[in-house]
Amino acid sequence: MARKRFDDSNCSVARALNEVGDWWSLLIVLHAMYGTRRFVDFQQQLGIAKNILCDRLSKLVDNEVLRKVEAGEHGSRFEYRLTEKGRDLFPVVVALRQWGDKWNPAPDGEQLDLRDRATGQPIQPVTVQNRDGEPLTIRDVLVAEDLQAKKSAG
Amino acid sequence: MARKRFDDSNCSVARALNEVGDWWSLLIVLHAMYGTRRFVDFQQQLGIAKNILCDRLSKLVDNEVLRKVEAGEHGSRFEYRLTEKGRDLFPVVVALRQWGDKWNPAPDGEQLDLRDRATGQPIQPVTVQNRDGEPLTIRDVLVAEDLQAKKSAG
């Protein structure tokens, strides 16, 4: 595939995609969030080839999205657990899931039903918000970055 | 690459990744959000091969993330514009960008500085929230889906 690397990109989305932007990594993180921890469970749930899973898990560990911890008392059993960095992808995954549910709903109409553990109430759609918690669309925001770039360039 | 397709997956994240889960598509959407509309501008800004850009743009158009509209008065000039579905990826992109800024900051420390156009105030970090607008971590939520699945399976 000769895929281009974004490591040195000055765009943090590009750098983020470098870590979780391939087809499998974000799904692995998703399943980890759903509670999957074992190699075989990832493999079965995702239907991913073992060598690819190996590769992705070790990259995610390298990038500190997952931790590999020994499990089982005395053997070569491991668990792959989310780090704080990995758990911090929660809004990304939920936003993506909500987008998928909205625009490409499952045939059976099944939606993500995440609930506040404390109250049992469904969560809200993930939105971009201003300081007052008001949702903002892309038309409601401006990219200060661009303004700065223009200023410093001009 | 023989990449697996997720079209028929019952997971909407997988289906979403089928549309914007490759290395380029989400970056194209990102740049479209920043205002890019023309083929050549995408090509130069992303450093993407033209054939790949062609392919991605047409897939994004097929998936109704972008619209291809004639631009210029009388010629083969086109613009690729976000549809509502595409604009709806805004929270995903912003969440990913914030994650990247937090965990893989740019060497120069540059962060995304999105501001509320109305007030000039920076936006908030994108979070998953309960009905009261309180941010929730993954530990604060439960997946009702799983409970239902267990119930209906058991």
Add this chain to the structure above:
DNA sequence: TTAATTTGGTTTCTTAAAGCAACCCTATTA
């Protein structure tokens, strides 16, 4: 009014990654 350039693509070729299947080693279980 002809030549050069821009835009948006297509084609060909090379390289590298994804997927499959077979194999391997260590522990545990039967």
Add this chain to the structure above:
DNA sequence: TAATAGGGTTGCTTTAAGAAACCAAATTAA
């Protein structure tokens, strides 16, 4: 003592990504 499960690795095949050349319509420059 053999079978099985977990976690990999190795080799091979298929397919997508990337580079570069080419192309045609429209526009601009000379």
